[in-house]
Every structure is written in C-alpha cells, then in structure tokens.
Amino acid sequence: MTTALVTGATAGIGREFATQLAARGHDLVLVARDTERLEALAEQLRHDRGIAVEVLPADLADRAALTTVATRIADPDRPVHILVNNAGFGLRQPFLTNDVATEENLLDVLCRAVLVLSHAAGRAMRERGRGTIINVSSVAGWVAGGSYSAAKSWVTVFSEGLATELAGTGVTVTALCPGFTRTEFHERAHLRLDTIPDPFILEAPRLVRDALADADKGRIISVPGAAYKALRVVTHLAPRPLVRLGQLGRKRRP
Numbered sequence: 001m002t003t004a005l006v007t008g009a010t011a012g013i014g015r016e017f018a019t020q021l022a023a024r025g026h027d028l029v030l031v032a033r034d035t036e037r038l039e040a041l042a043e044q045l046r047h048d049r050g051i052a053v054e055v056l057p058a059d060l061a062d063r064a065a066l067t068t069v070a071t072r073i074a075d076p077d078r079p080v081h082i083l084v085n086n087a088g089f090g091l092r093q094p095f096l097t098n099d100v101a102t103e104e105n106l107l108d109v110l111c112r113a114v115l116v117l118s119h120a121a122g123r124a125m126r127e128r129g130r131g132t133i134i135n136v137s138s139v140a141g142w143v144a145g146g147s148y149s150a151a152k153s154w155v156t157v158f159s160e161g162l163a164t165e166l167a168g169t170g171v172t173v174t175a176l177c178p179g180f181t182r183t184e185f186h187e188r189a190h191l192r193l194d195t196i197p198d199p200f201i202l203e204a205p206r207l208v209r210d211a212l213a214d215a216d217k218g219r220i221i222s223v224p225g226a227a228y229k230a231l232r233v234v235t236h237l238a239p240r241p242l243v244r245l246g247q248l249g250r251k252r253r254p
Contacts (some may be wrong), residue, residue: 001052005029005073005080007060007113008087010037012183013136016204017084018045020212026082027052031069033059060087060113061105070120079128083121085114086136095146103147110151111158118162122171130170132215135159139179139228142235152177156221163220174215176222177232178207199227
C-alpha cells in the first residue's frame, strides 16, 4: 500500500487531491490548520474508501509545525510515496498596502514550506528509488502580479530544477499551474469569478484528474485547460513590458 501526503487538504484543490488519491487506493496523511475539518474529511474517506488516513494539523507558516511535517515525510518506517504541496495563501491587498508580516507569511507557506517538504521527500524518495512530488503553482507565476505571482513563479522554476536533479532516480516532480478554479480559495480572497470568461474557469475534479495523469506520465509542467495552455504560449512569447501591462486590470495606485 502506498501513502500520499497532501497539504492544504481540507478545501478546494487539496481536498480534491485527497479524494481522488483515496479513490486510487492510496492511504493518506492530511495536513491543514483546521483540526476539526481534517478529522471530518479523514472519517469520510475512511468510510467511503476503506483506507488508512492520518491527520496532521499544522500551520506551515510556523517553522516548528513545518519541521514536524517534514519529519513525518522523511520517516523511513512510514514512507510517503506521493507528496502534494498544495497549501495556499491569498492576499487581499497590494504589496505596499499590505502589512509586511503578511507578505512574509505568504513566502513561508508558498515557498519555504514547498522547499522544506520537497527536500525531505526528495531525499527519502531518491533513497527508495521511486516517488512523486506535485507542487501546486499557478498561471499567476507567468505574469508580474506582485508577491503572489513572484512566489508561484518560484514554485514552478524550483520544481523544474528539482525534476532535473532527480532525473533517472525513479522520482518525478510536477508543477501544476492552474488558473481560476471554483474553490473556496477565491471566495476567501474575495475574488469574483462572474467576470471571468467561461473557458478560463476550471473545475477542481477535472483539474486534479488531469494533473494526476500528467504526474503519472512524468510531465514536469501540468497546465489544465485549453485556454490556459494557449495563455502559457502567449505569456512566454510576449515581450515582458506587454505582460506587465496585461496585469494592470485594476487602476494604478499612487
């Protein structure tokens, strides 16, 4: 029996990863901040799928909690075969309006946690000669949209570098780059989807199904949806000044 560890597992894309991995027969380690929601999801998956589910409450912005999760991943007696770094962090204010502590927390969750957990998983999986790491990035990393975009750009490039380092070891790394997806993440960040054209709105079940298929094939970059595949080409070929202007969907602030 193989085990998958999913961070940010209680909602949105993370919950869908947990659900689909359980349907594939994997035991699970579920990581998130909300213990009550973790326990509820764990009980549901145990009942529905007959798998073992371990609950590991942790705020990944807390370094001690992050170390606990990394230690669990590295445990040779309880191997983790699939790591899904999905924990999210939304910003409601532009960079200079935001409190710097909030910006630092974003980097802790979106970058440092991915680095630390991928390091633990990469070493353990390389030693065993097999494993899968999926880092949830974003199409936001292709544009110049403040610190969130910068963090997601880091996740994608970091994943590419790690995939290269692990090539030939039996361990694969995939950066998942979704766009707007119907989840409570956008609700909590107060992002409205009713103004987004339908081709650019993704559904979590299809997104995760496609991401797992890409990971199975060893693809390093997974871009769900035809519209975002086309957008990736445009943003990579367009001059950077044009890409920056395209991000100014809102009025400039002084």
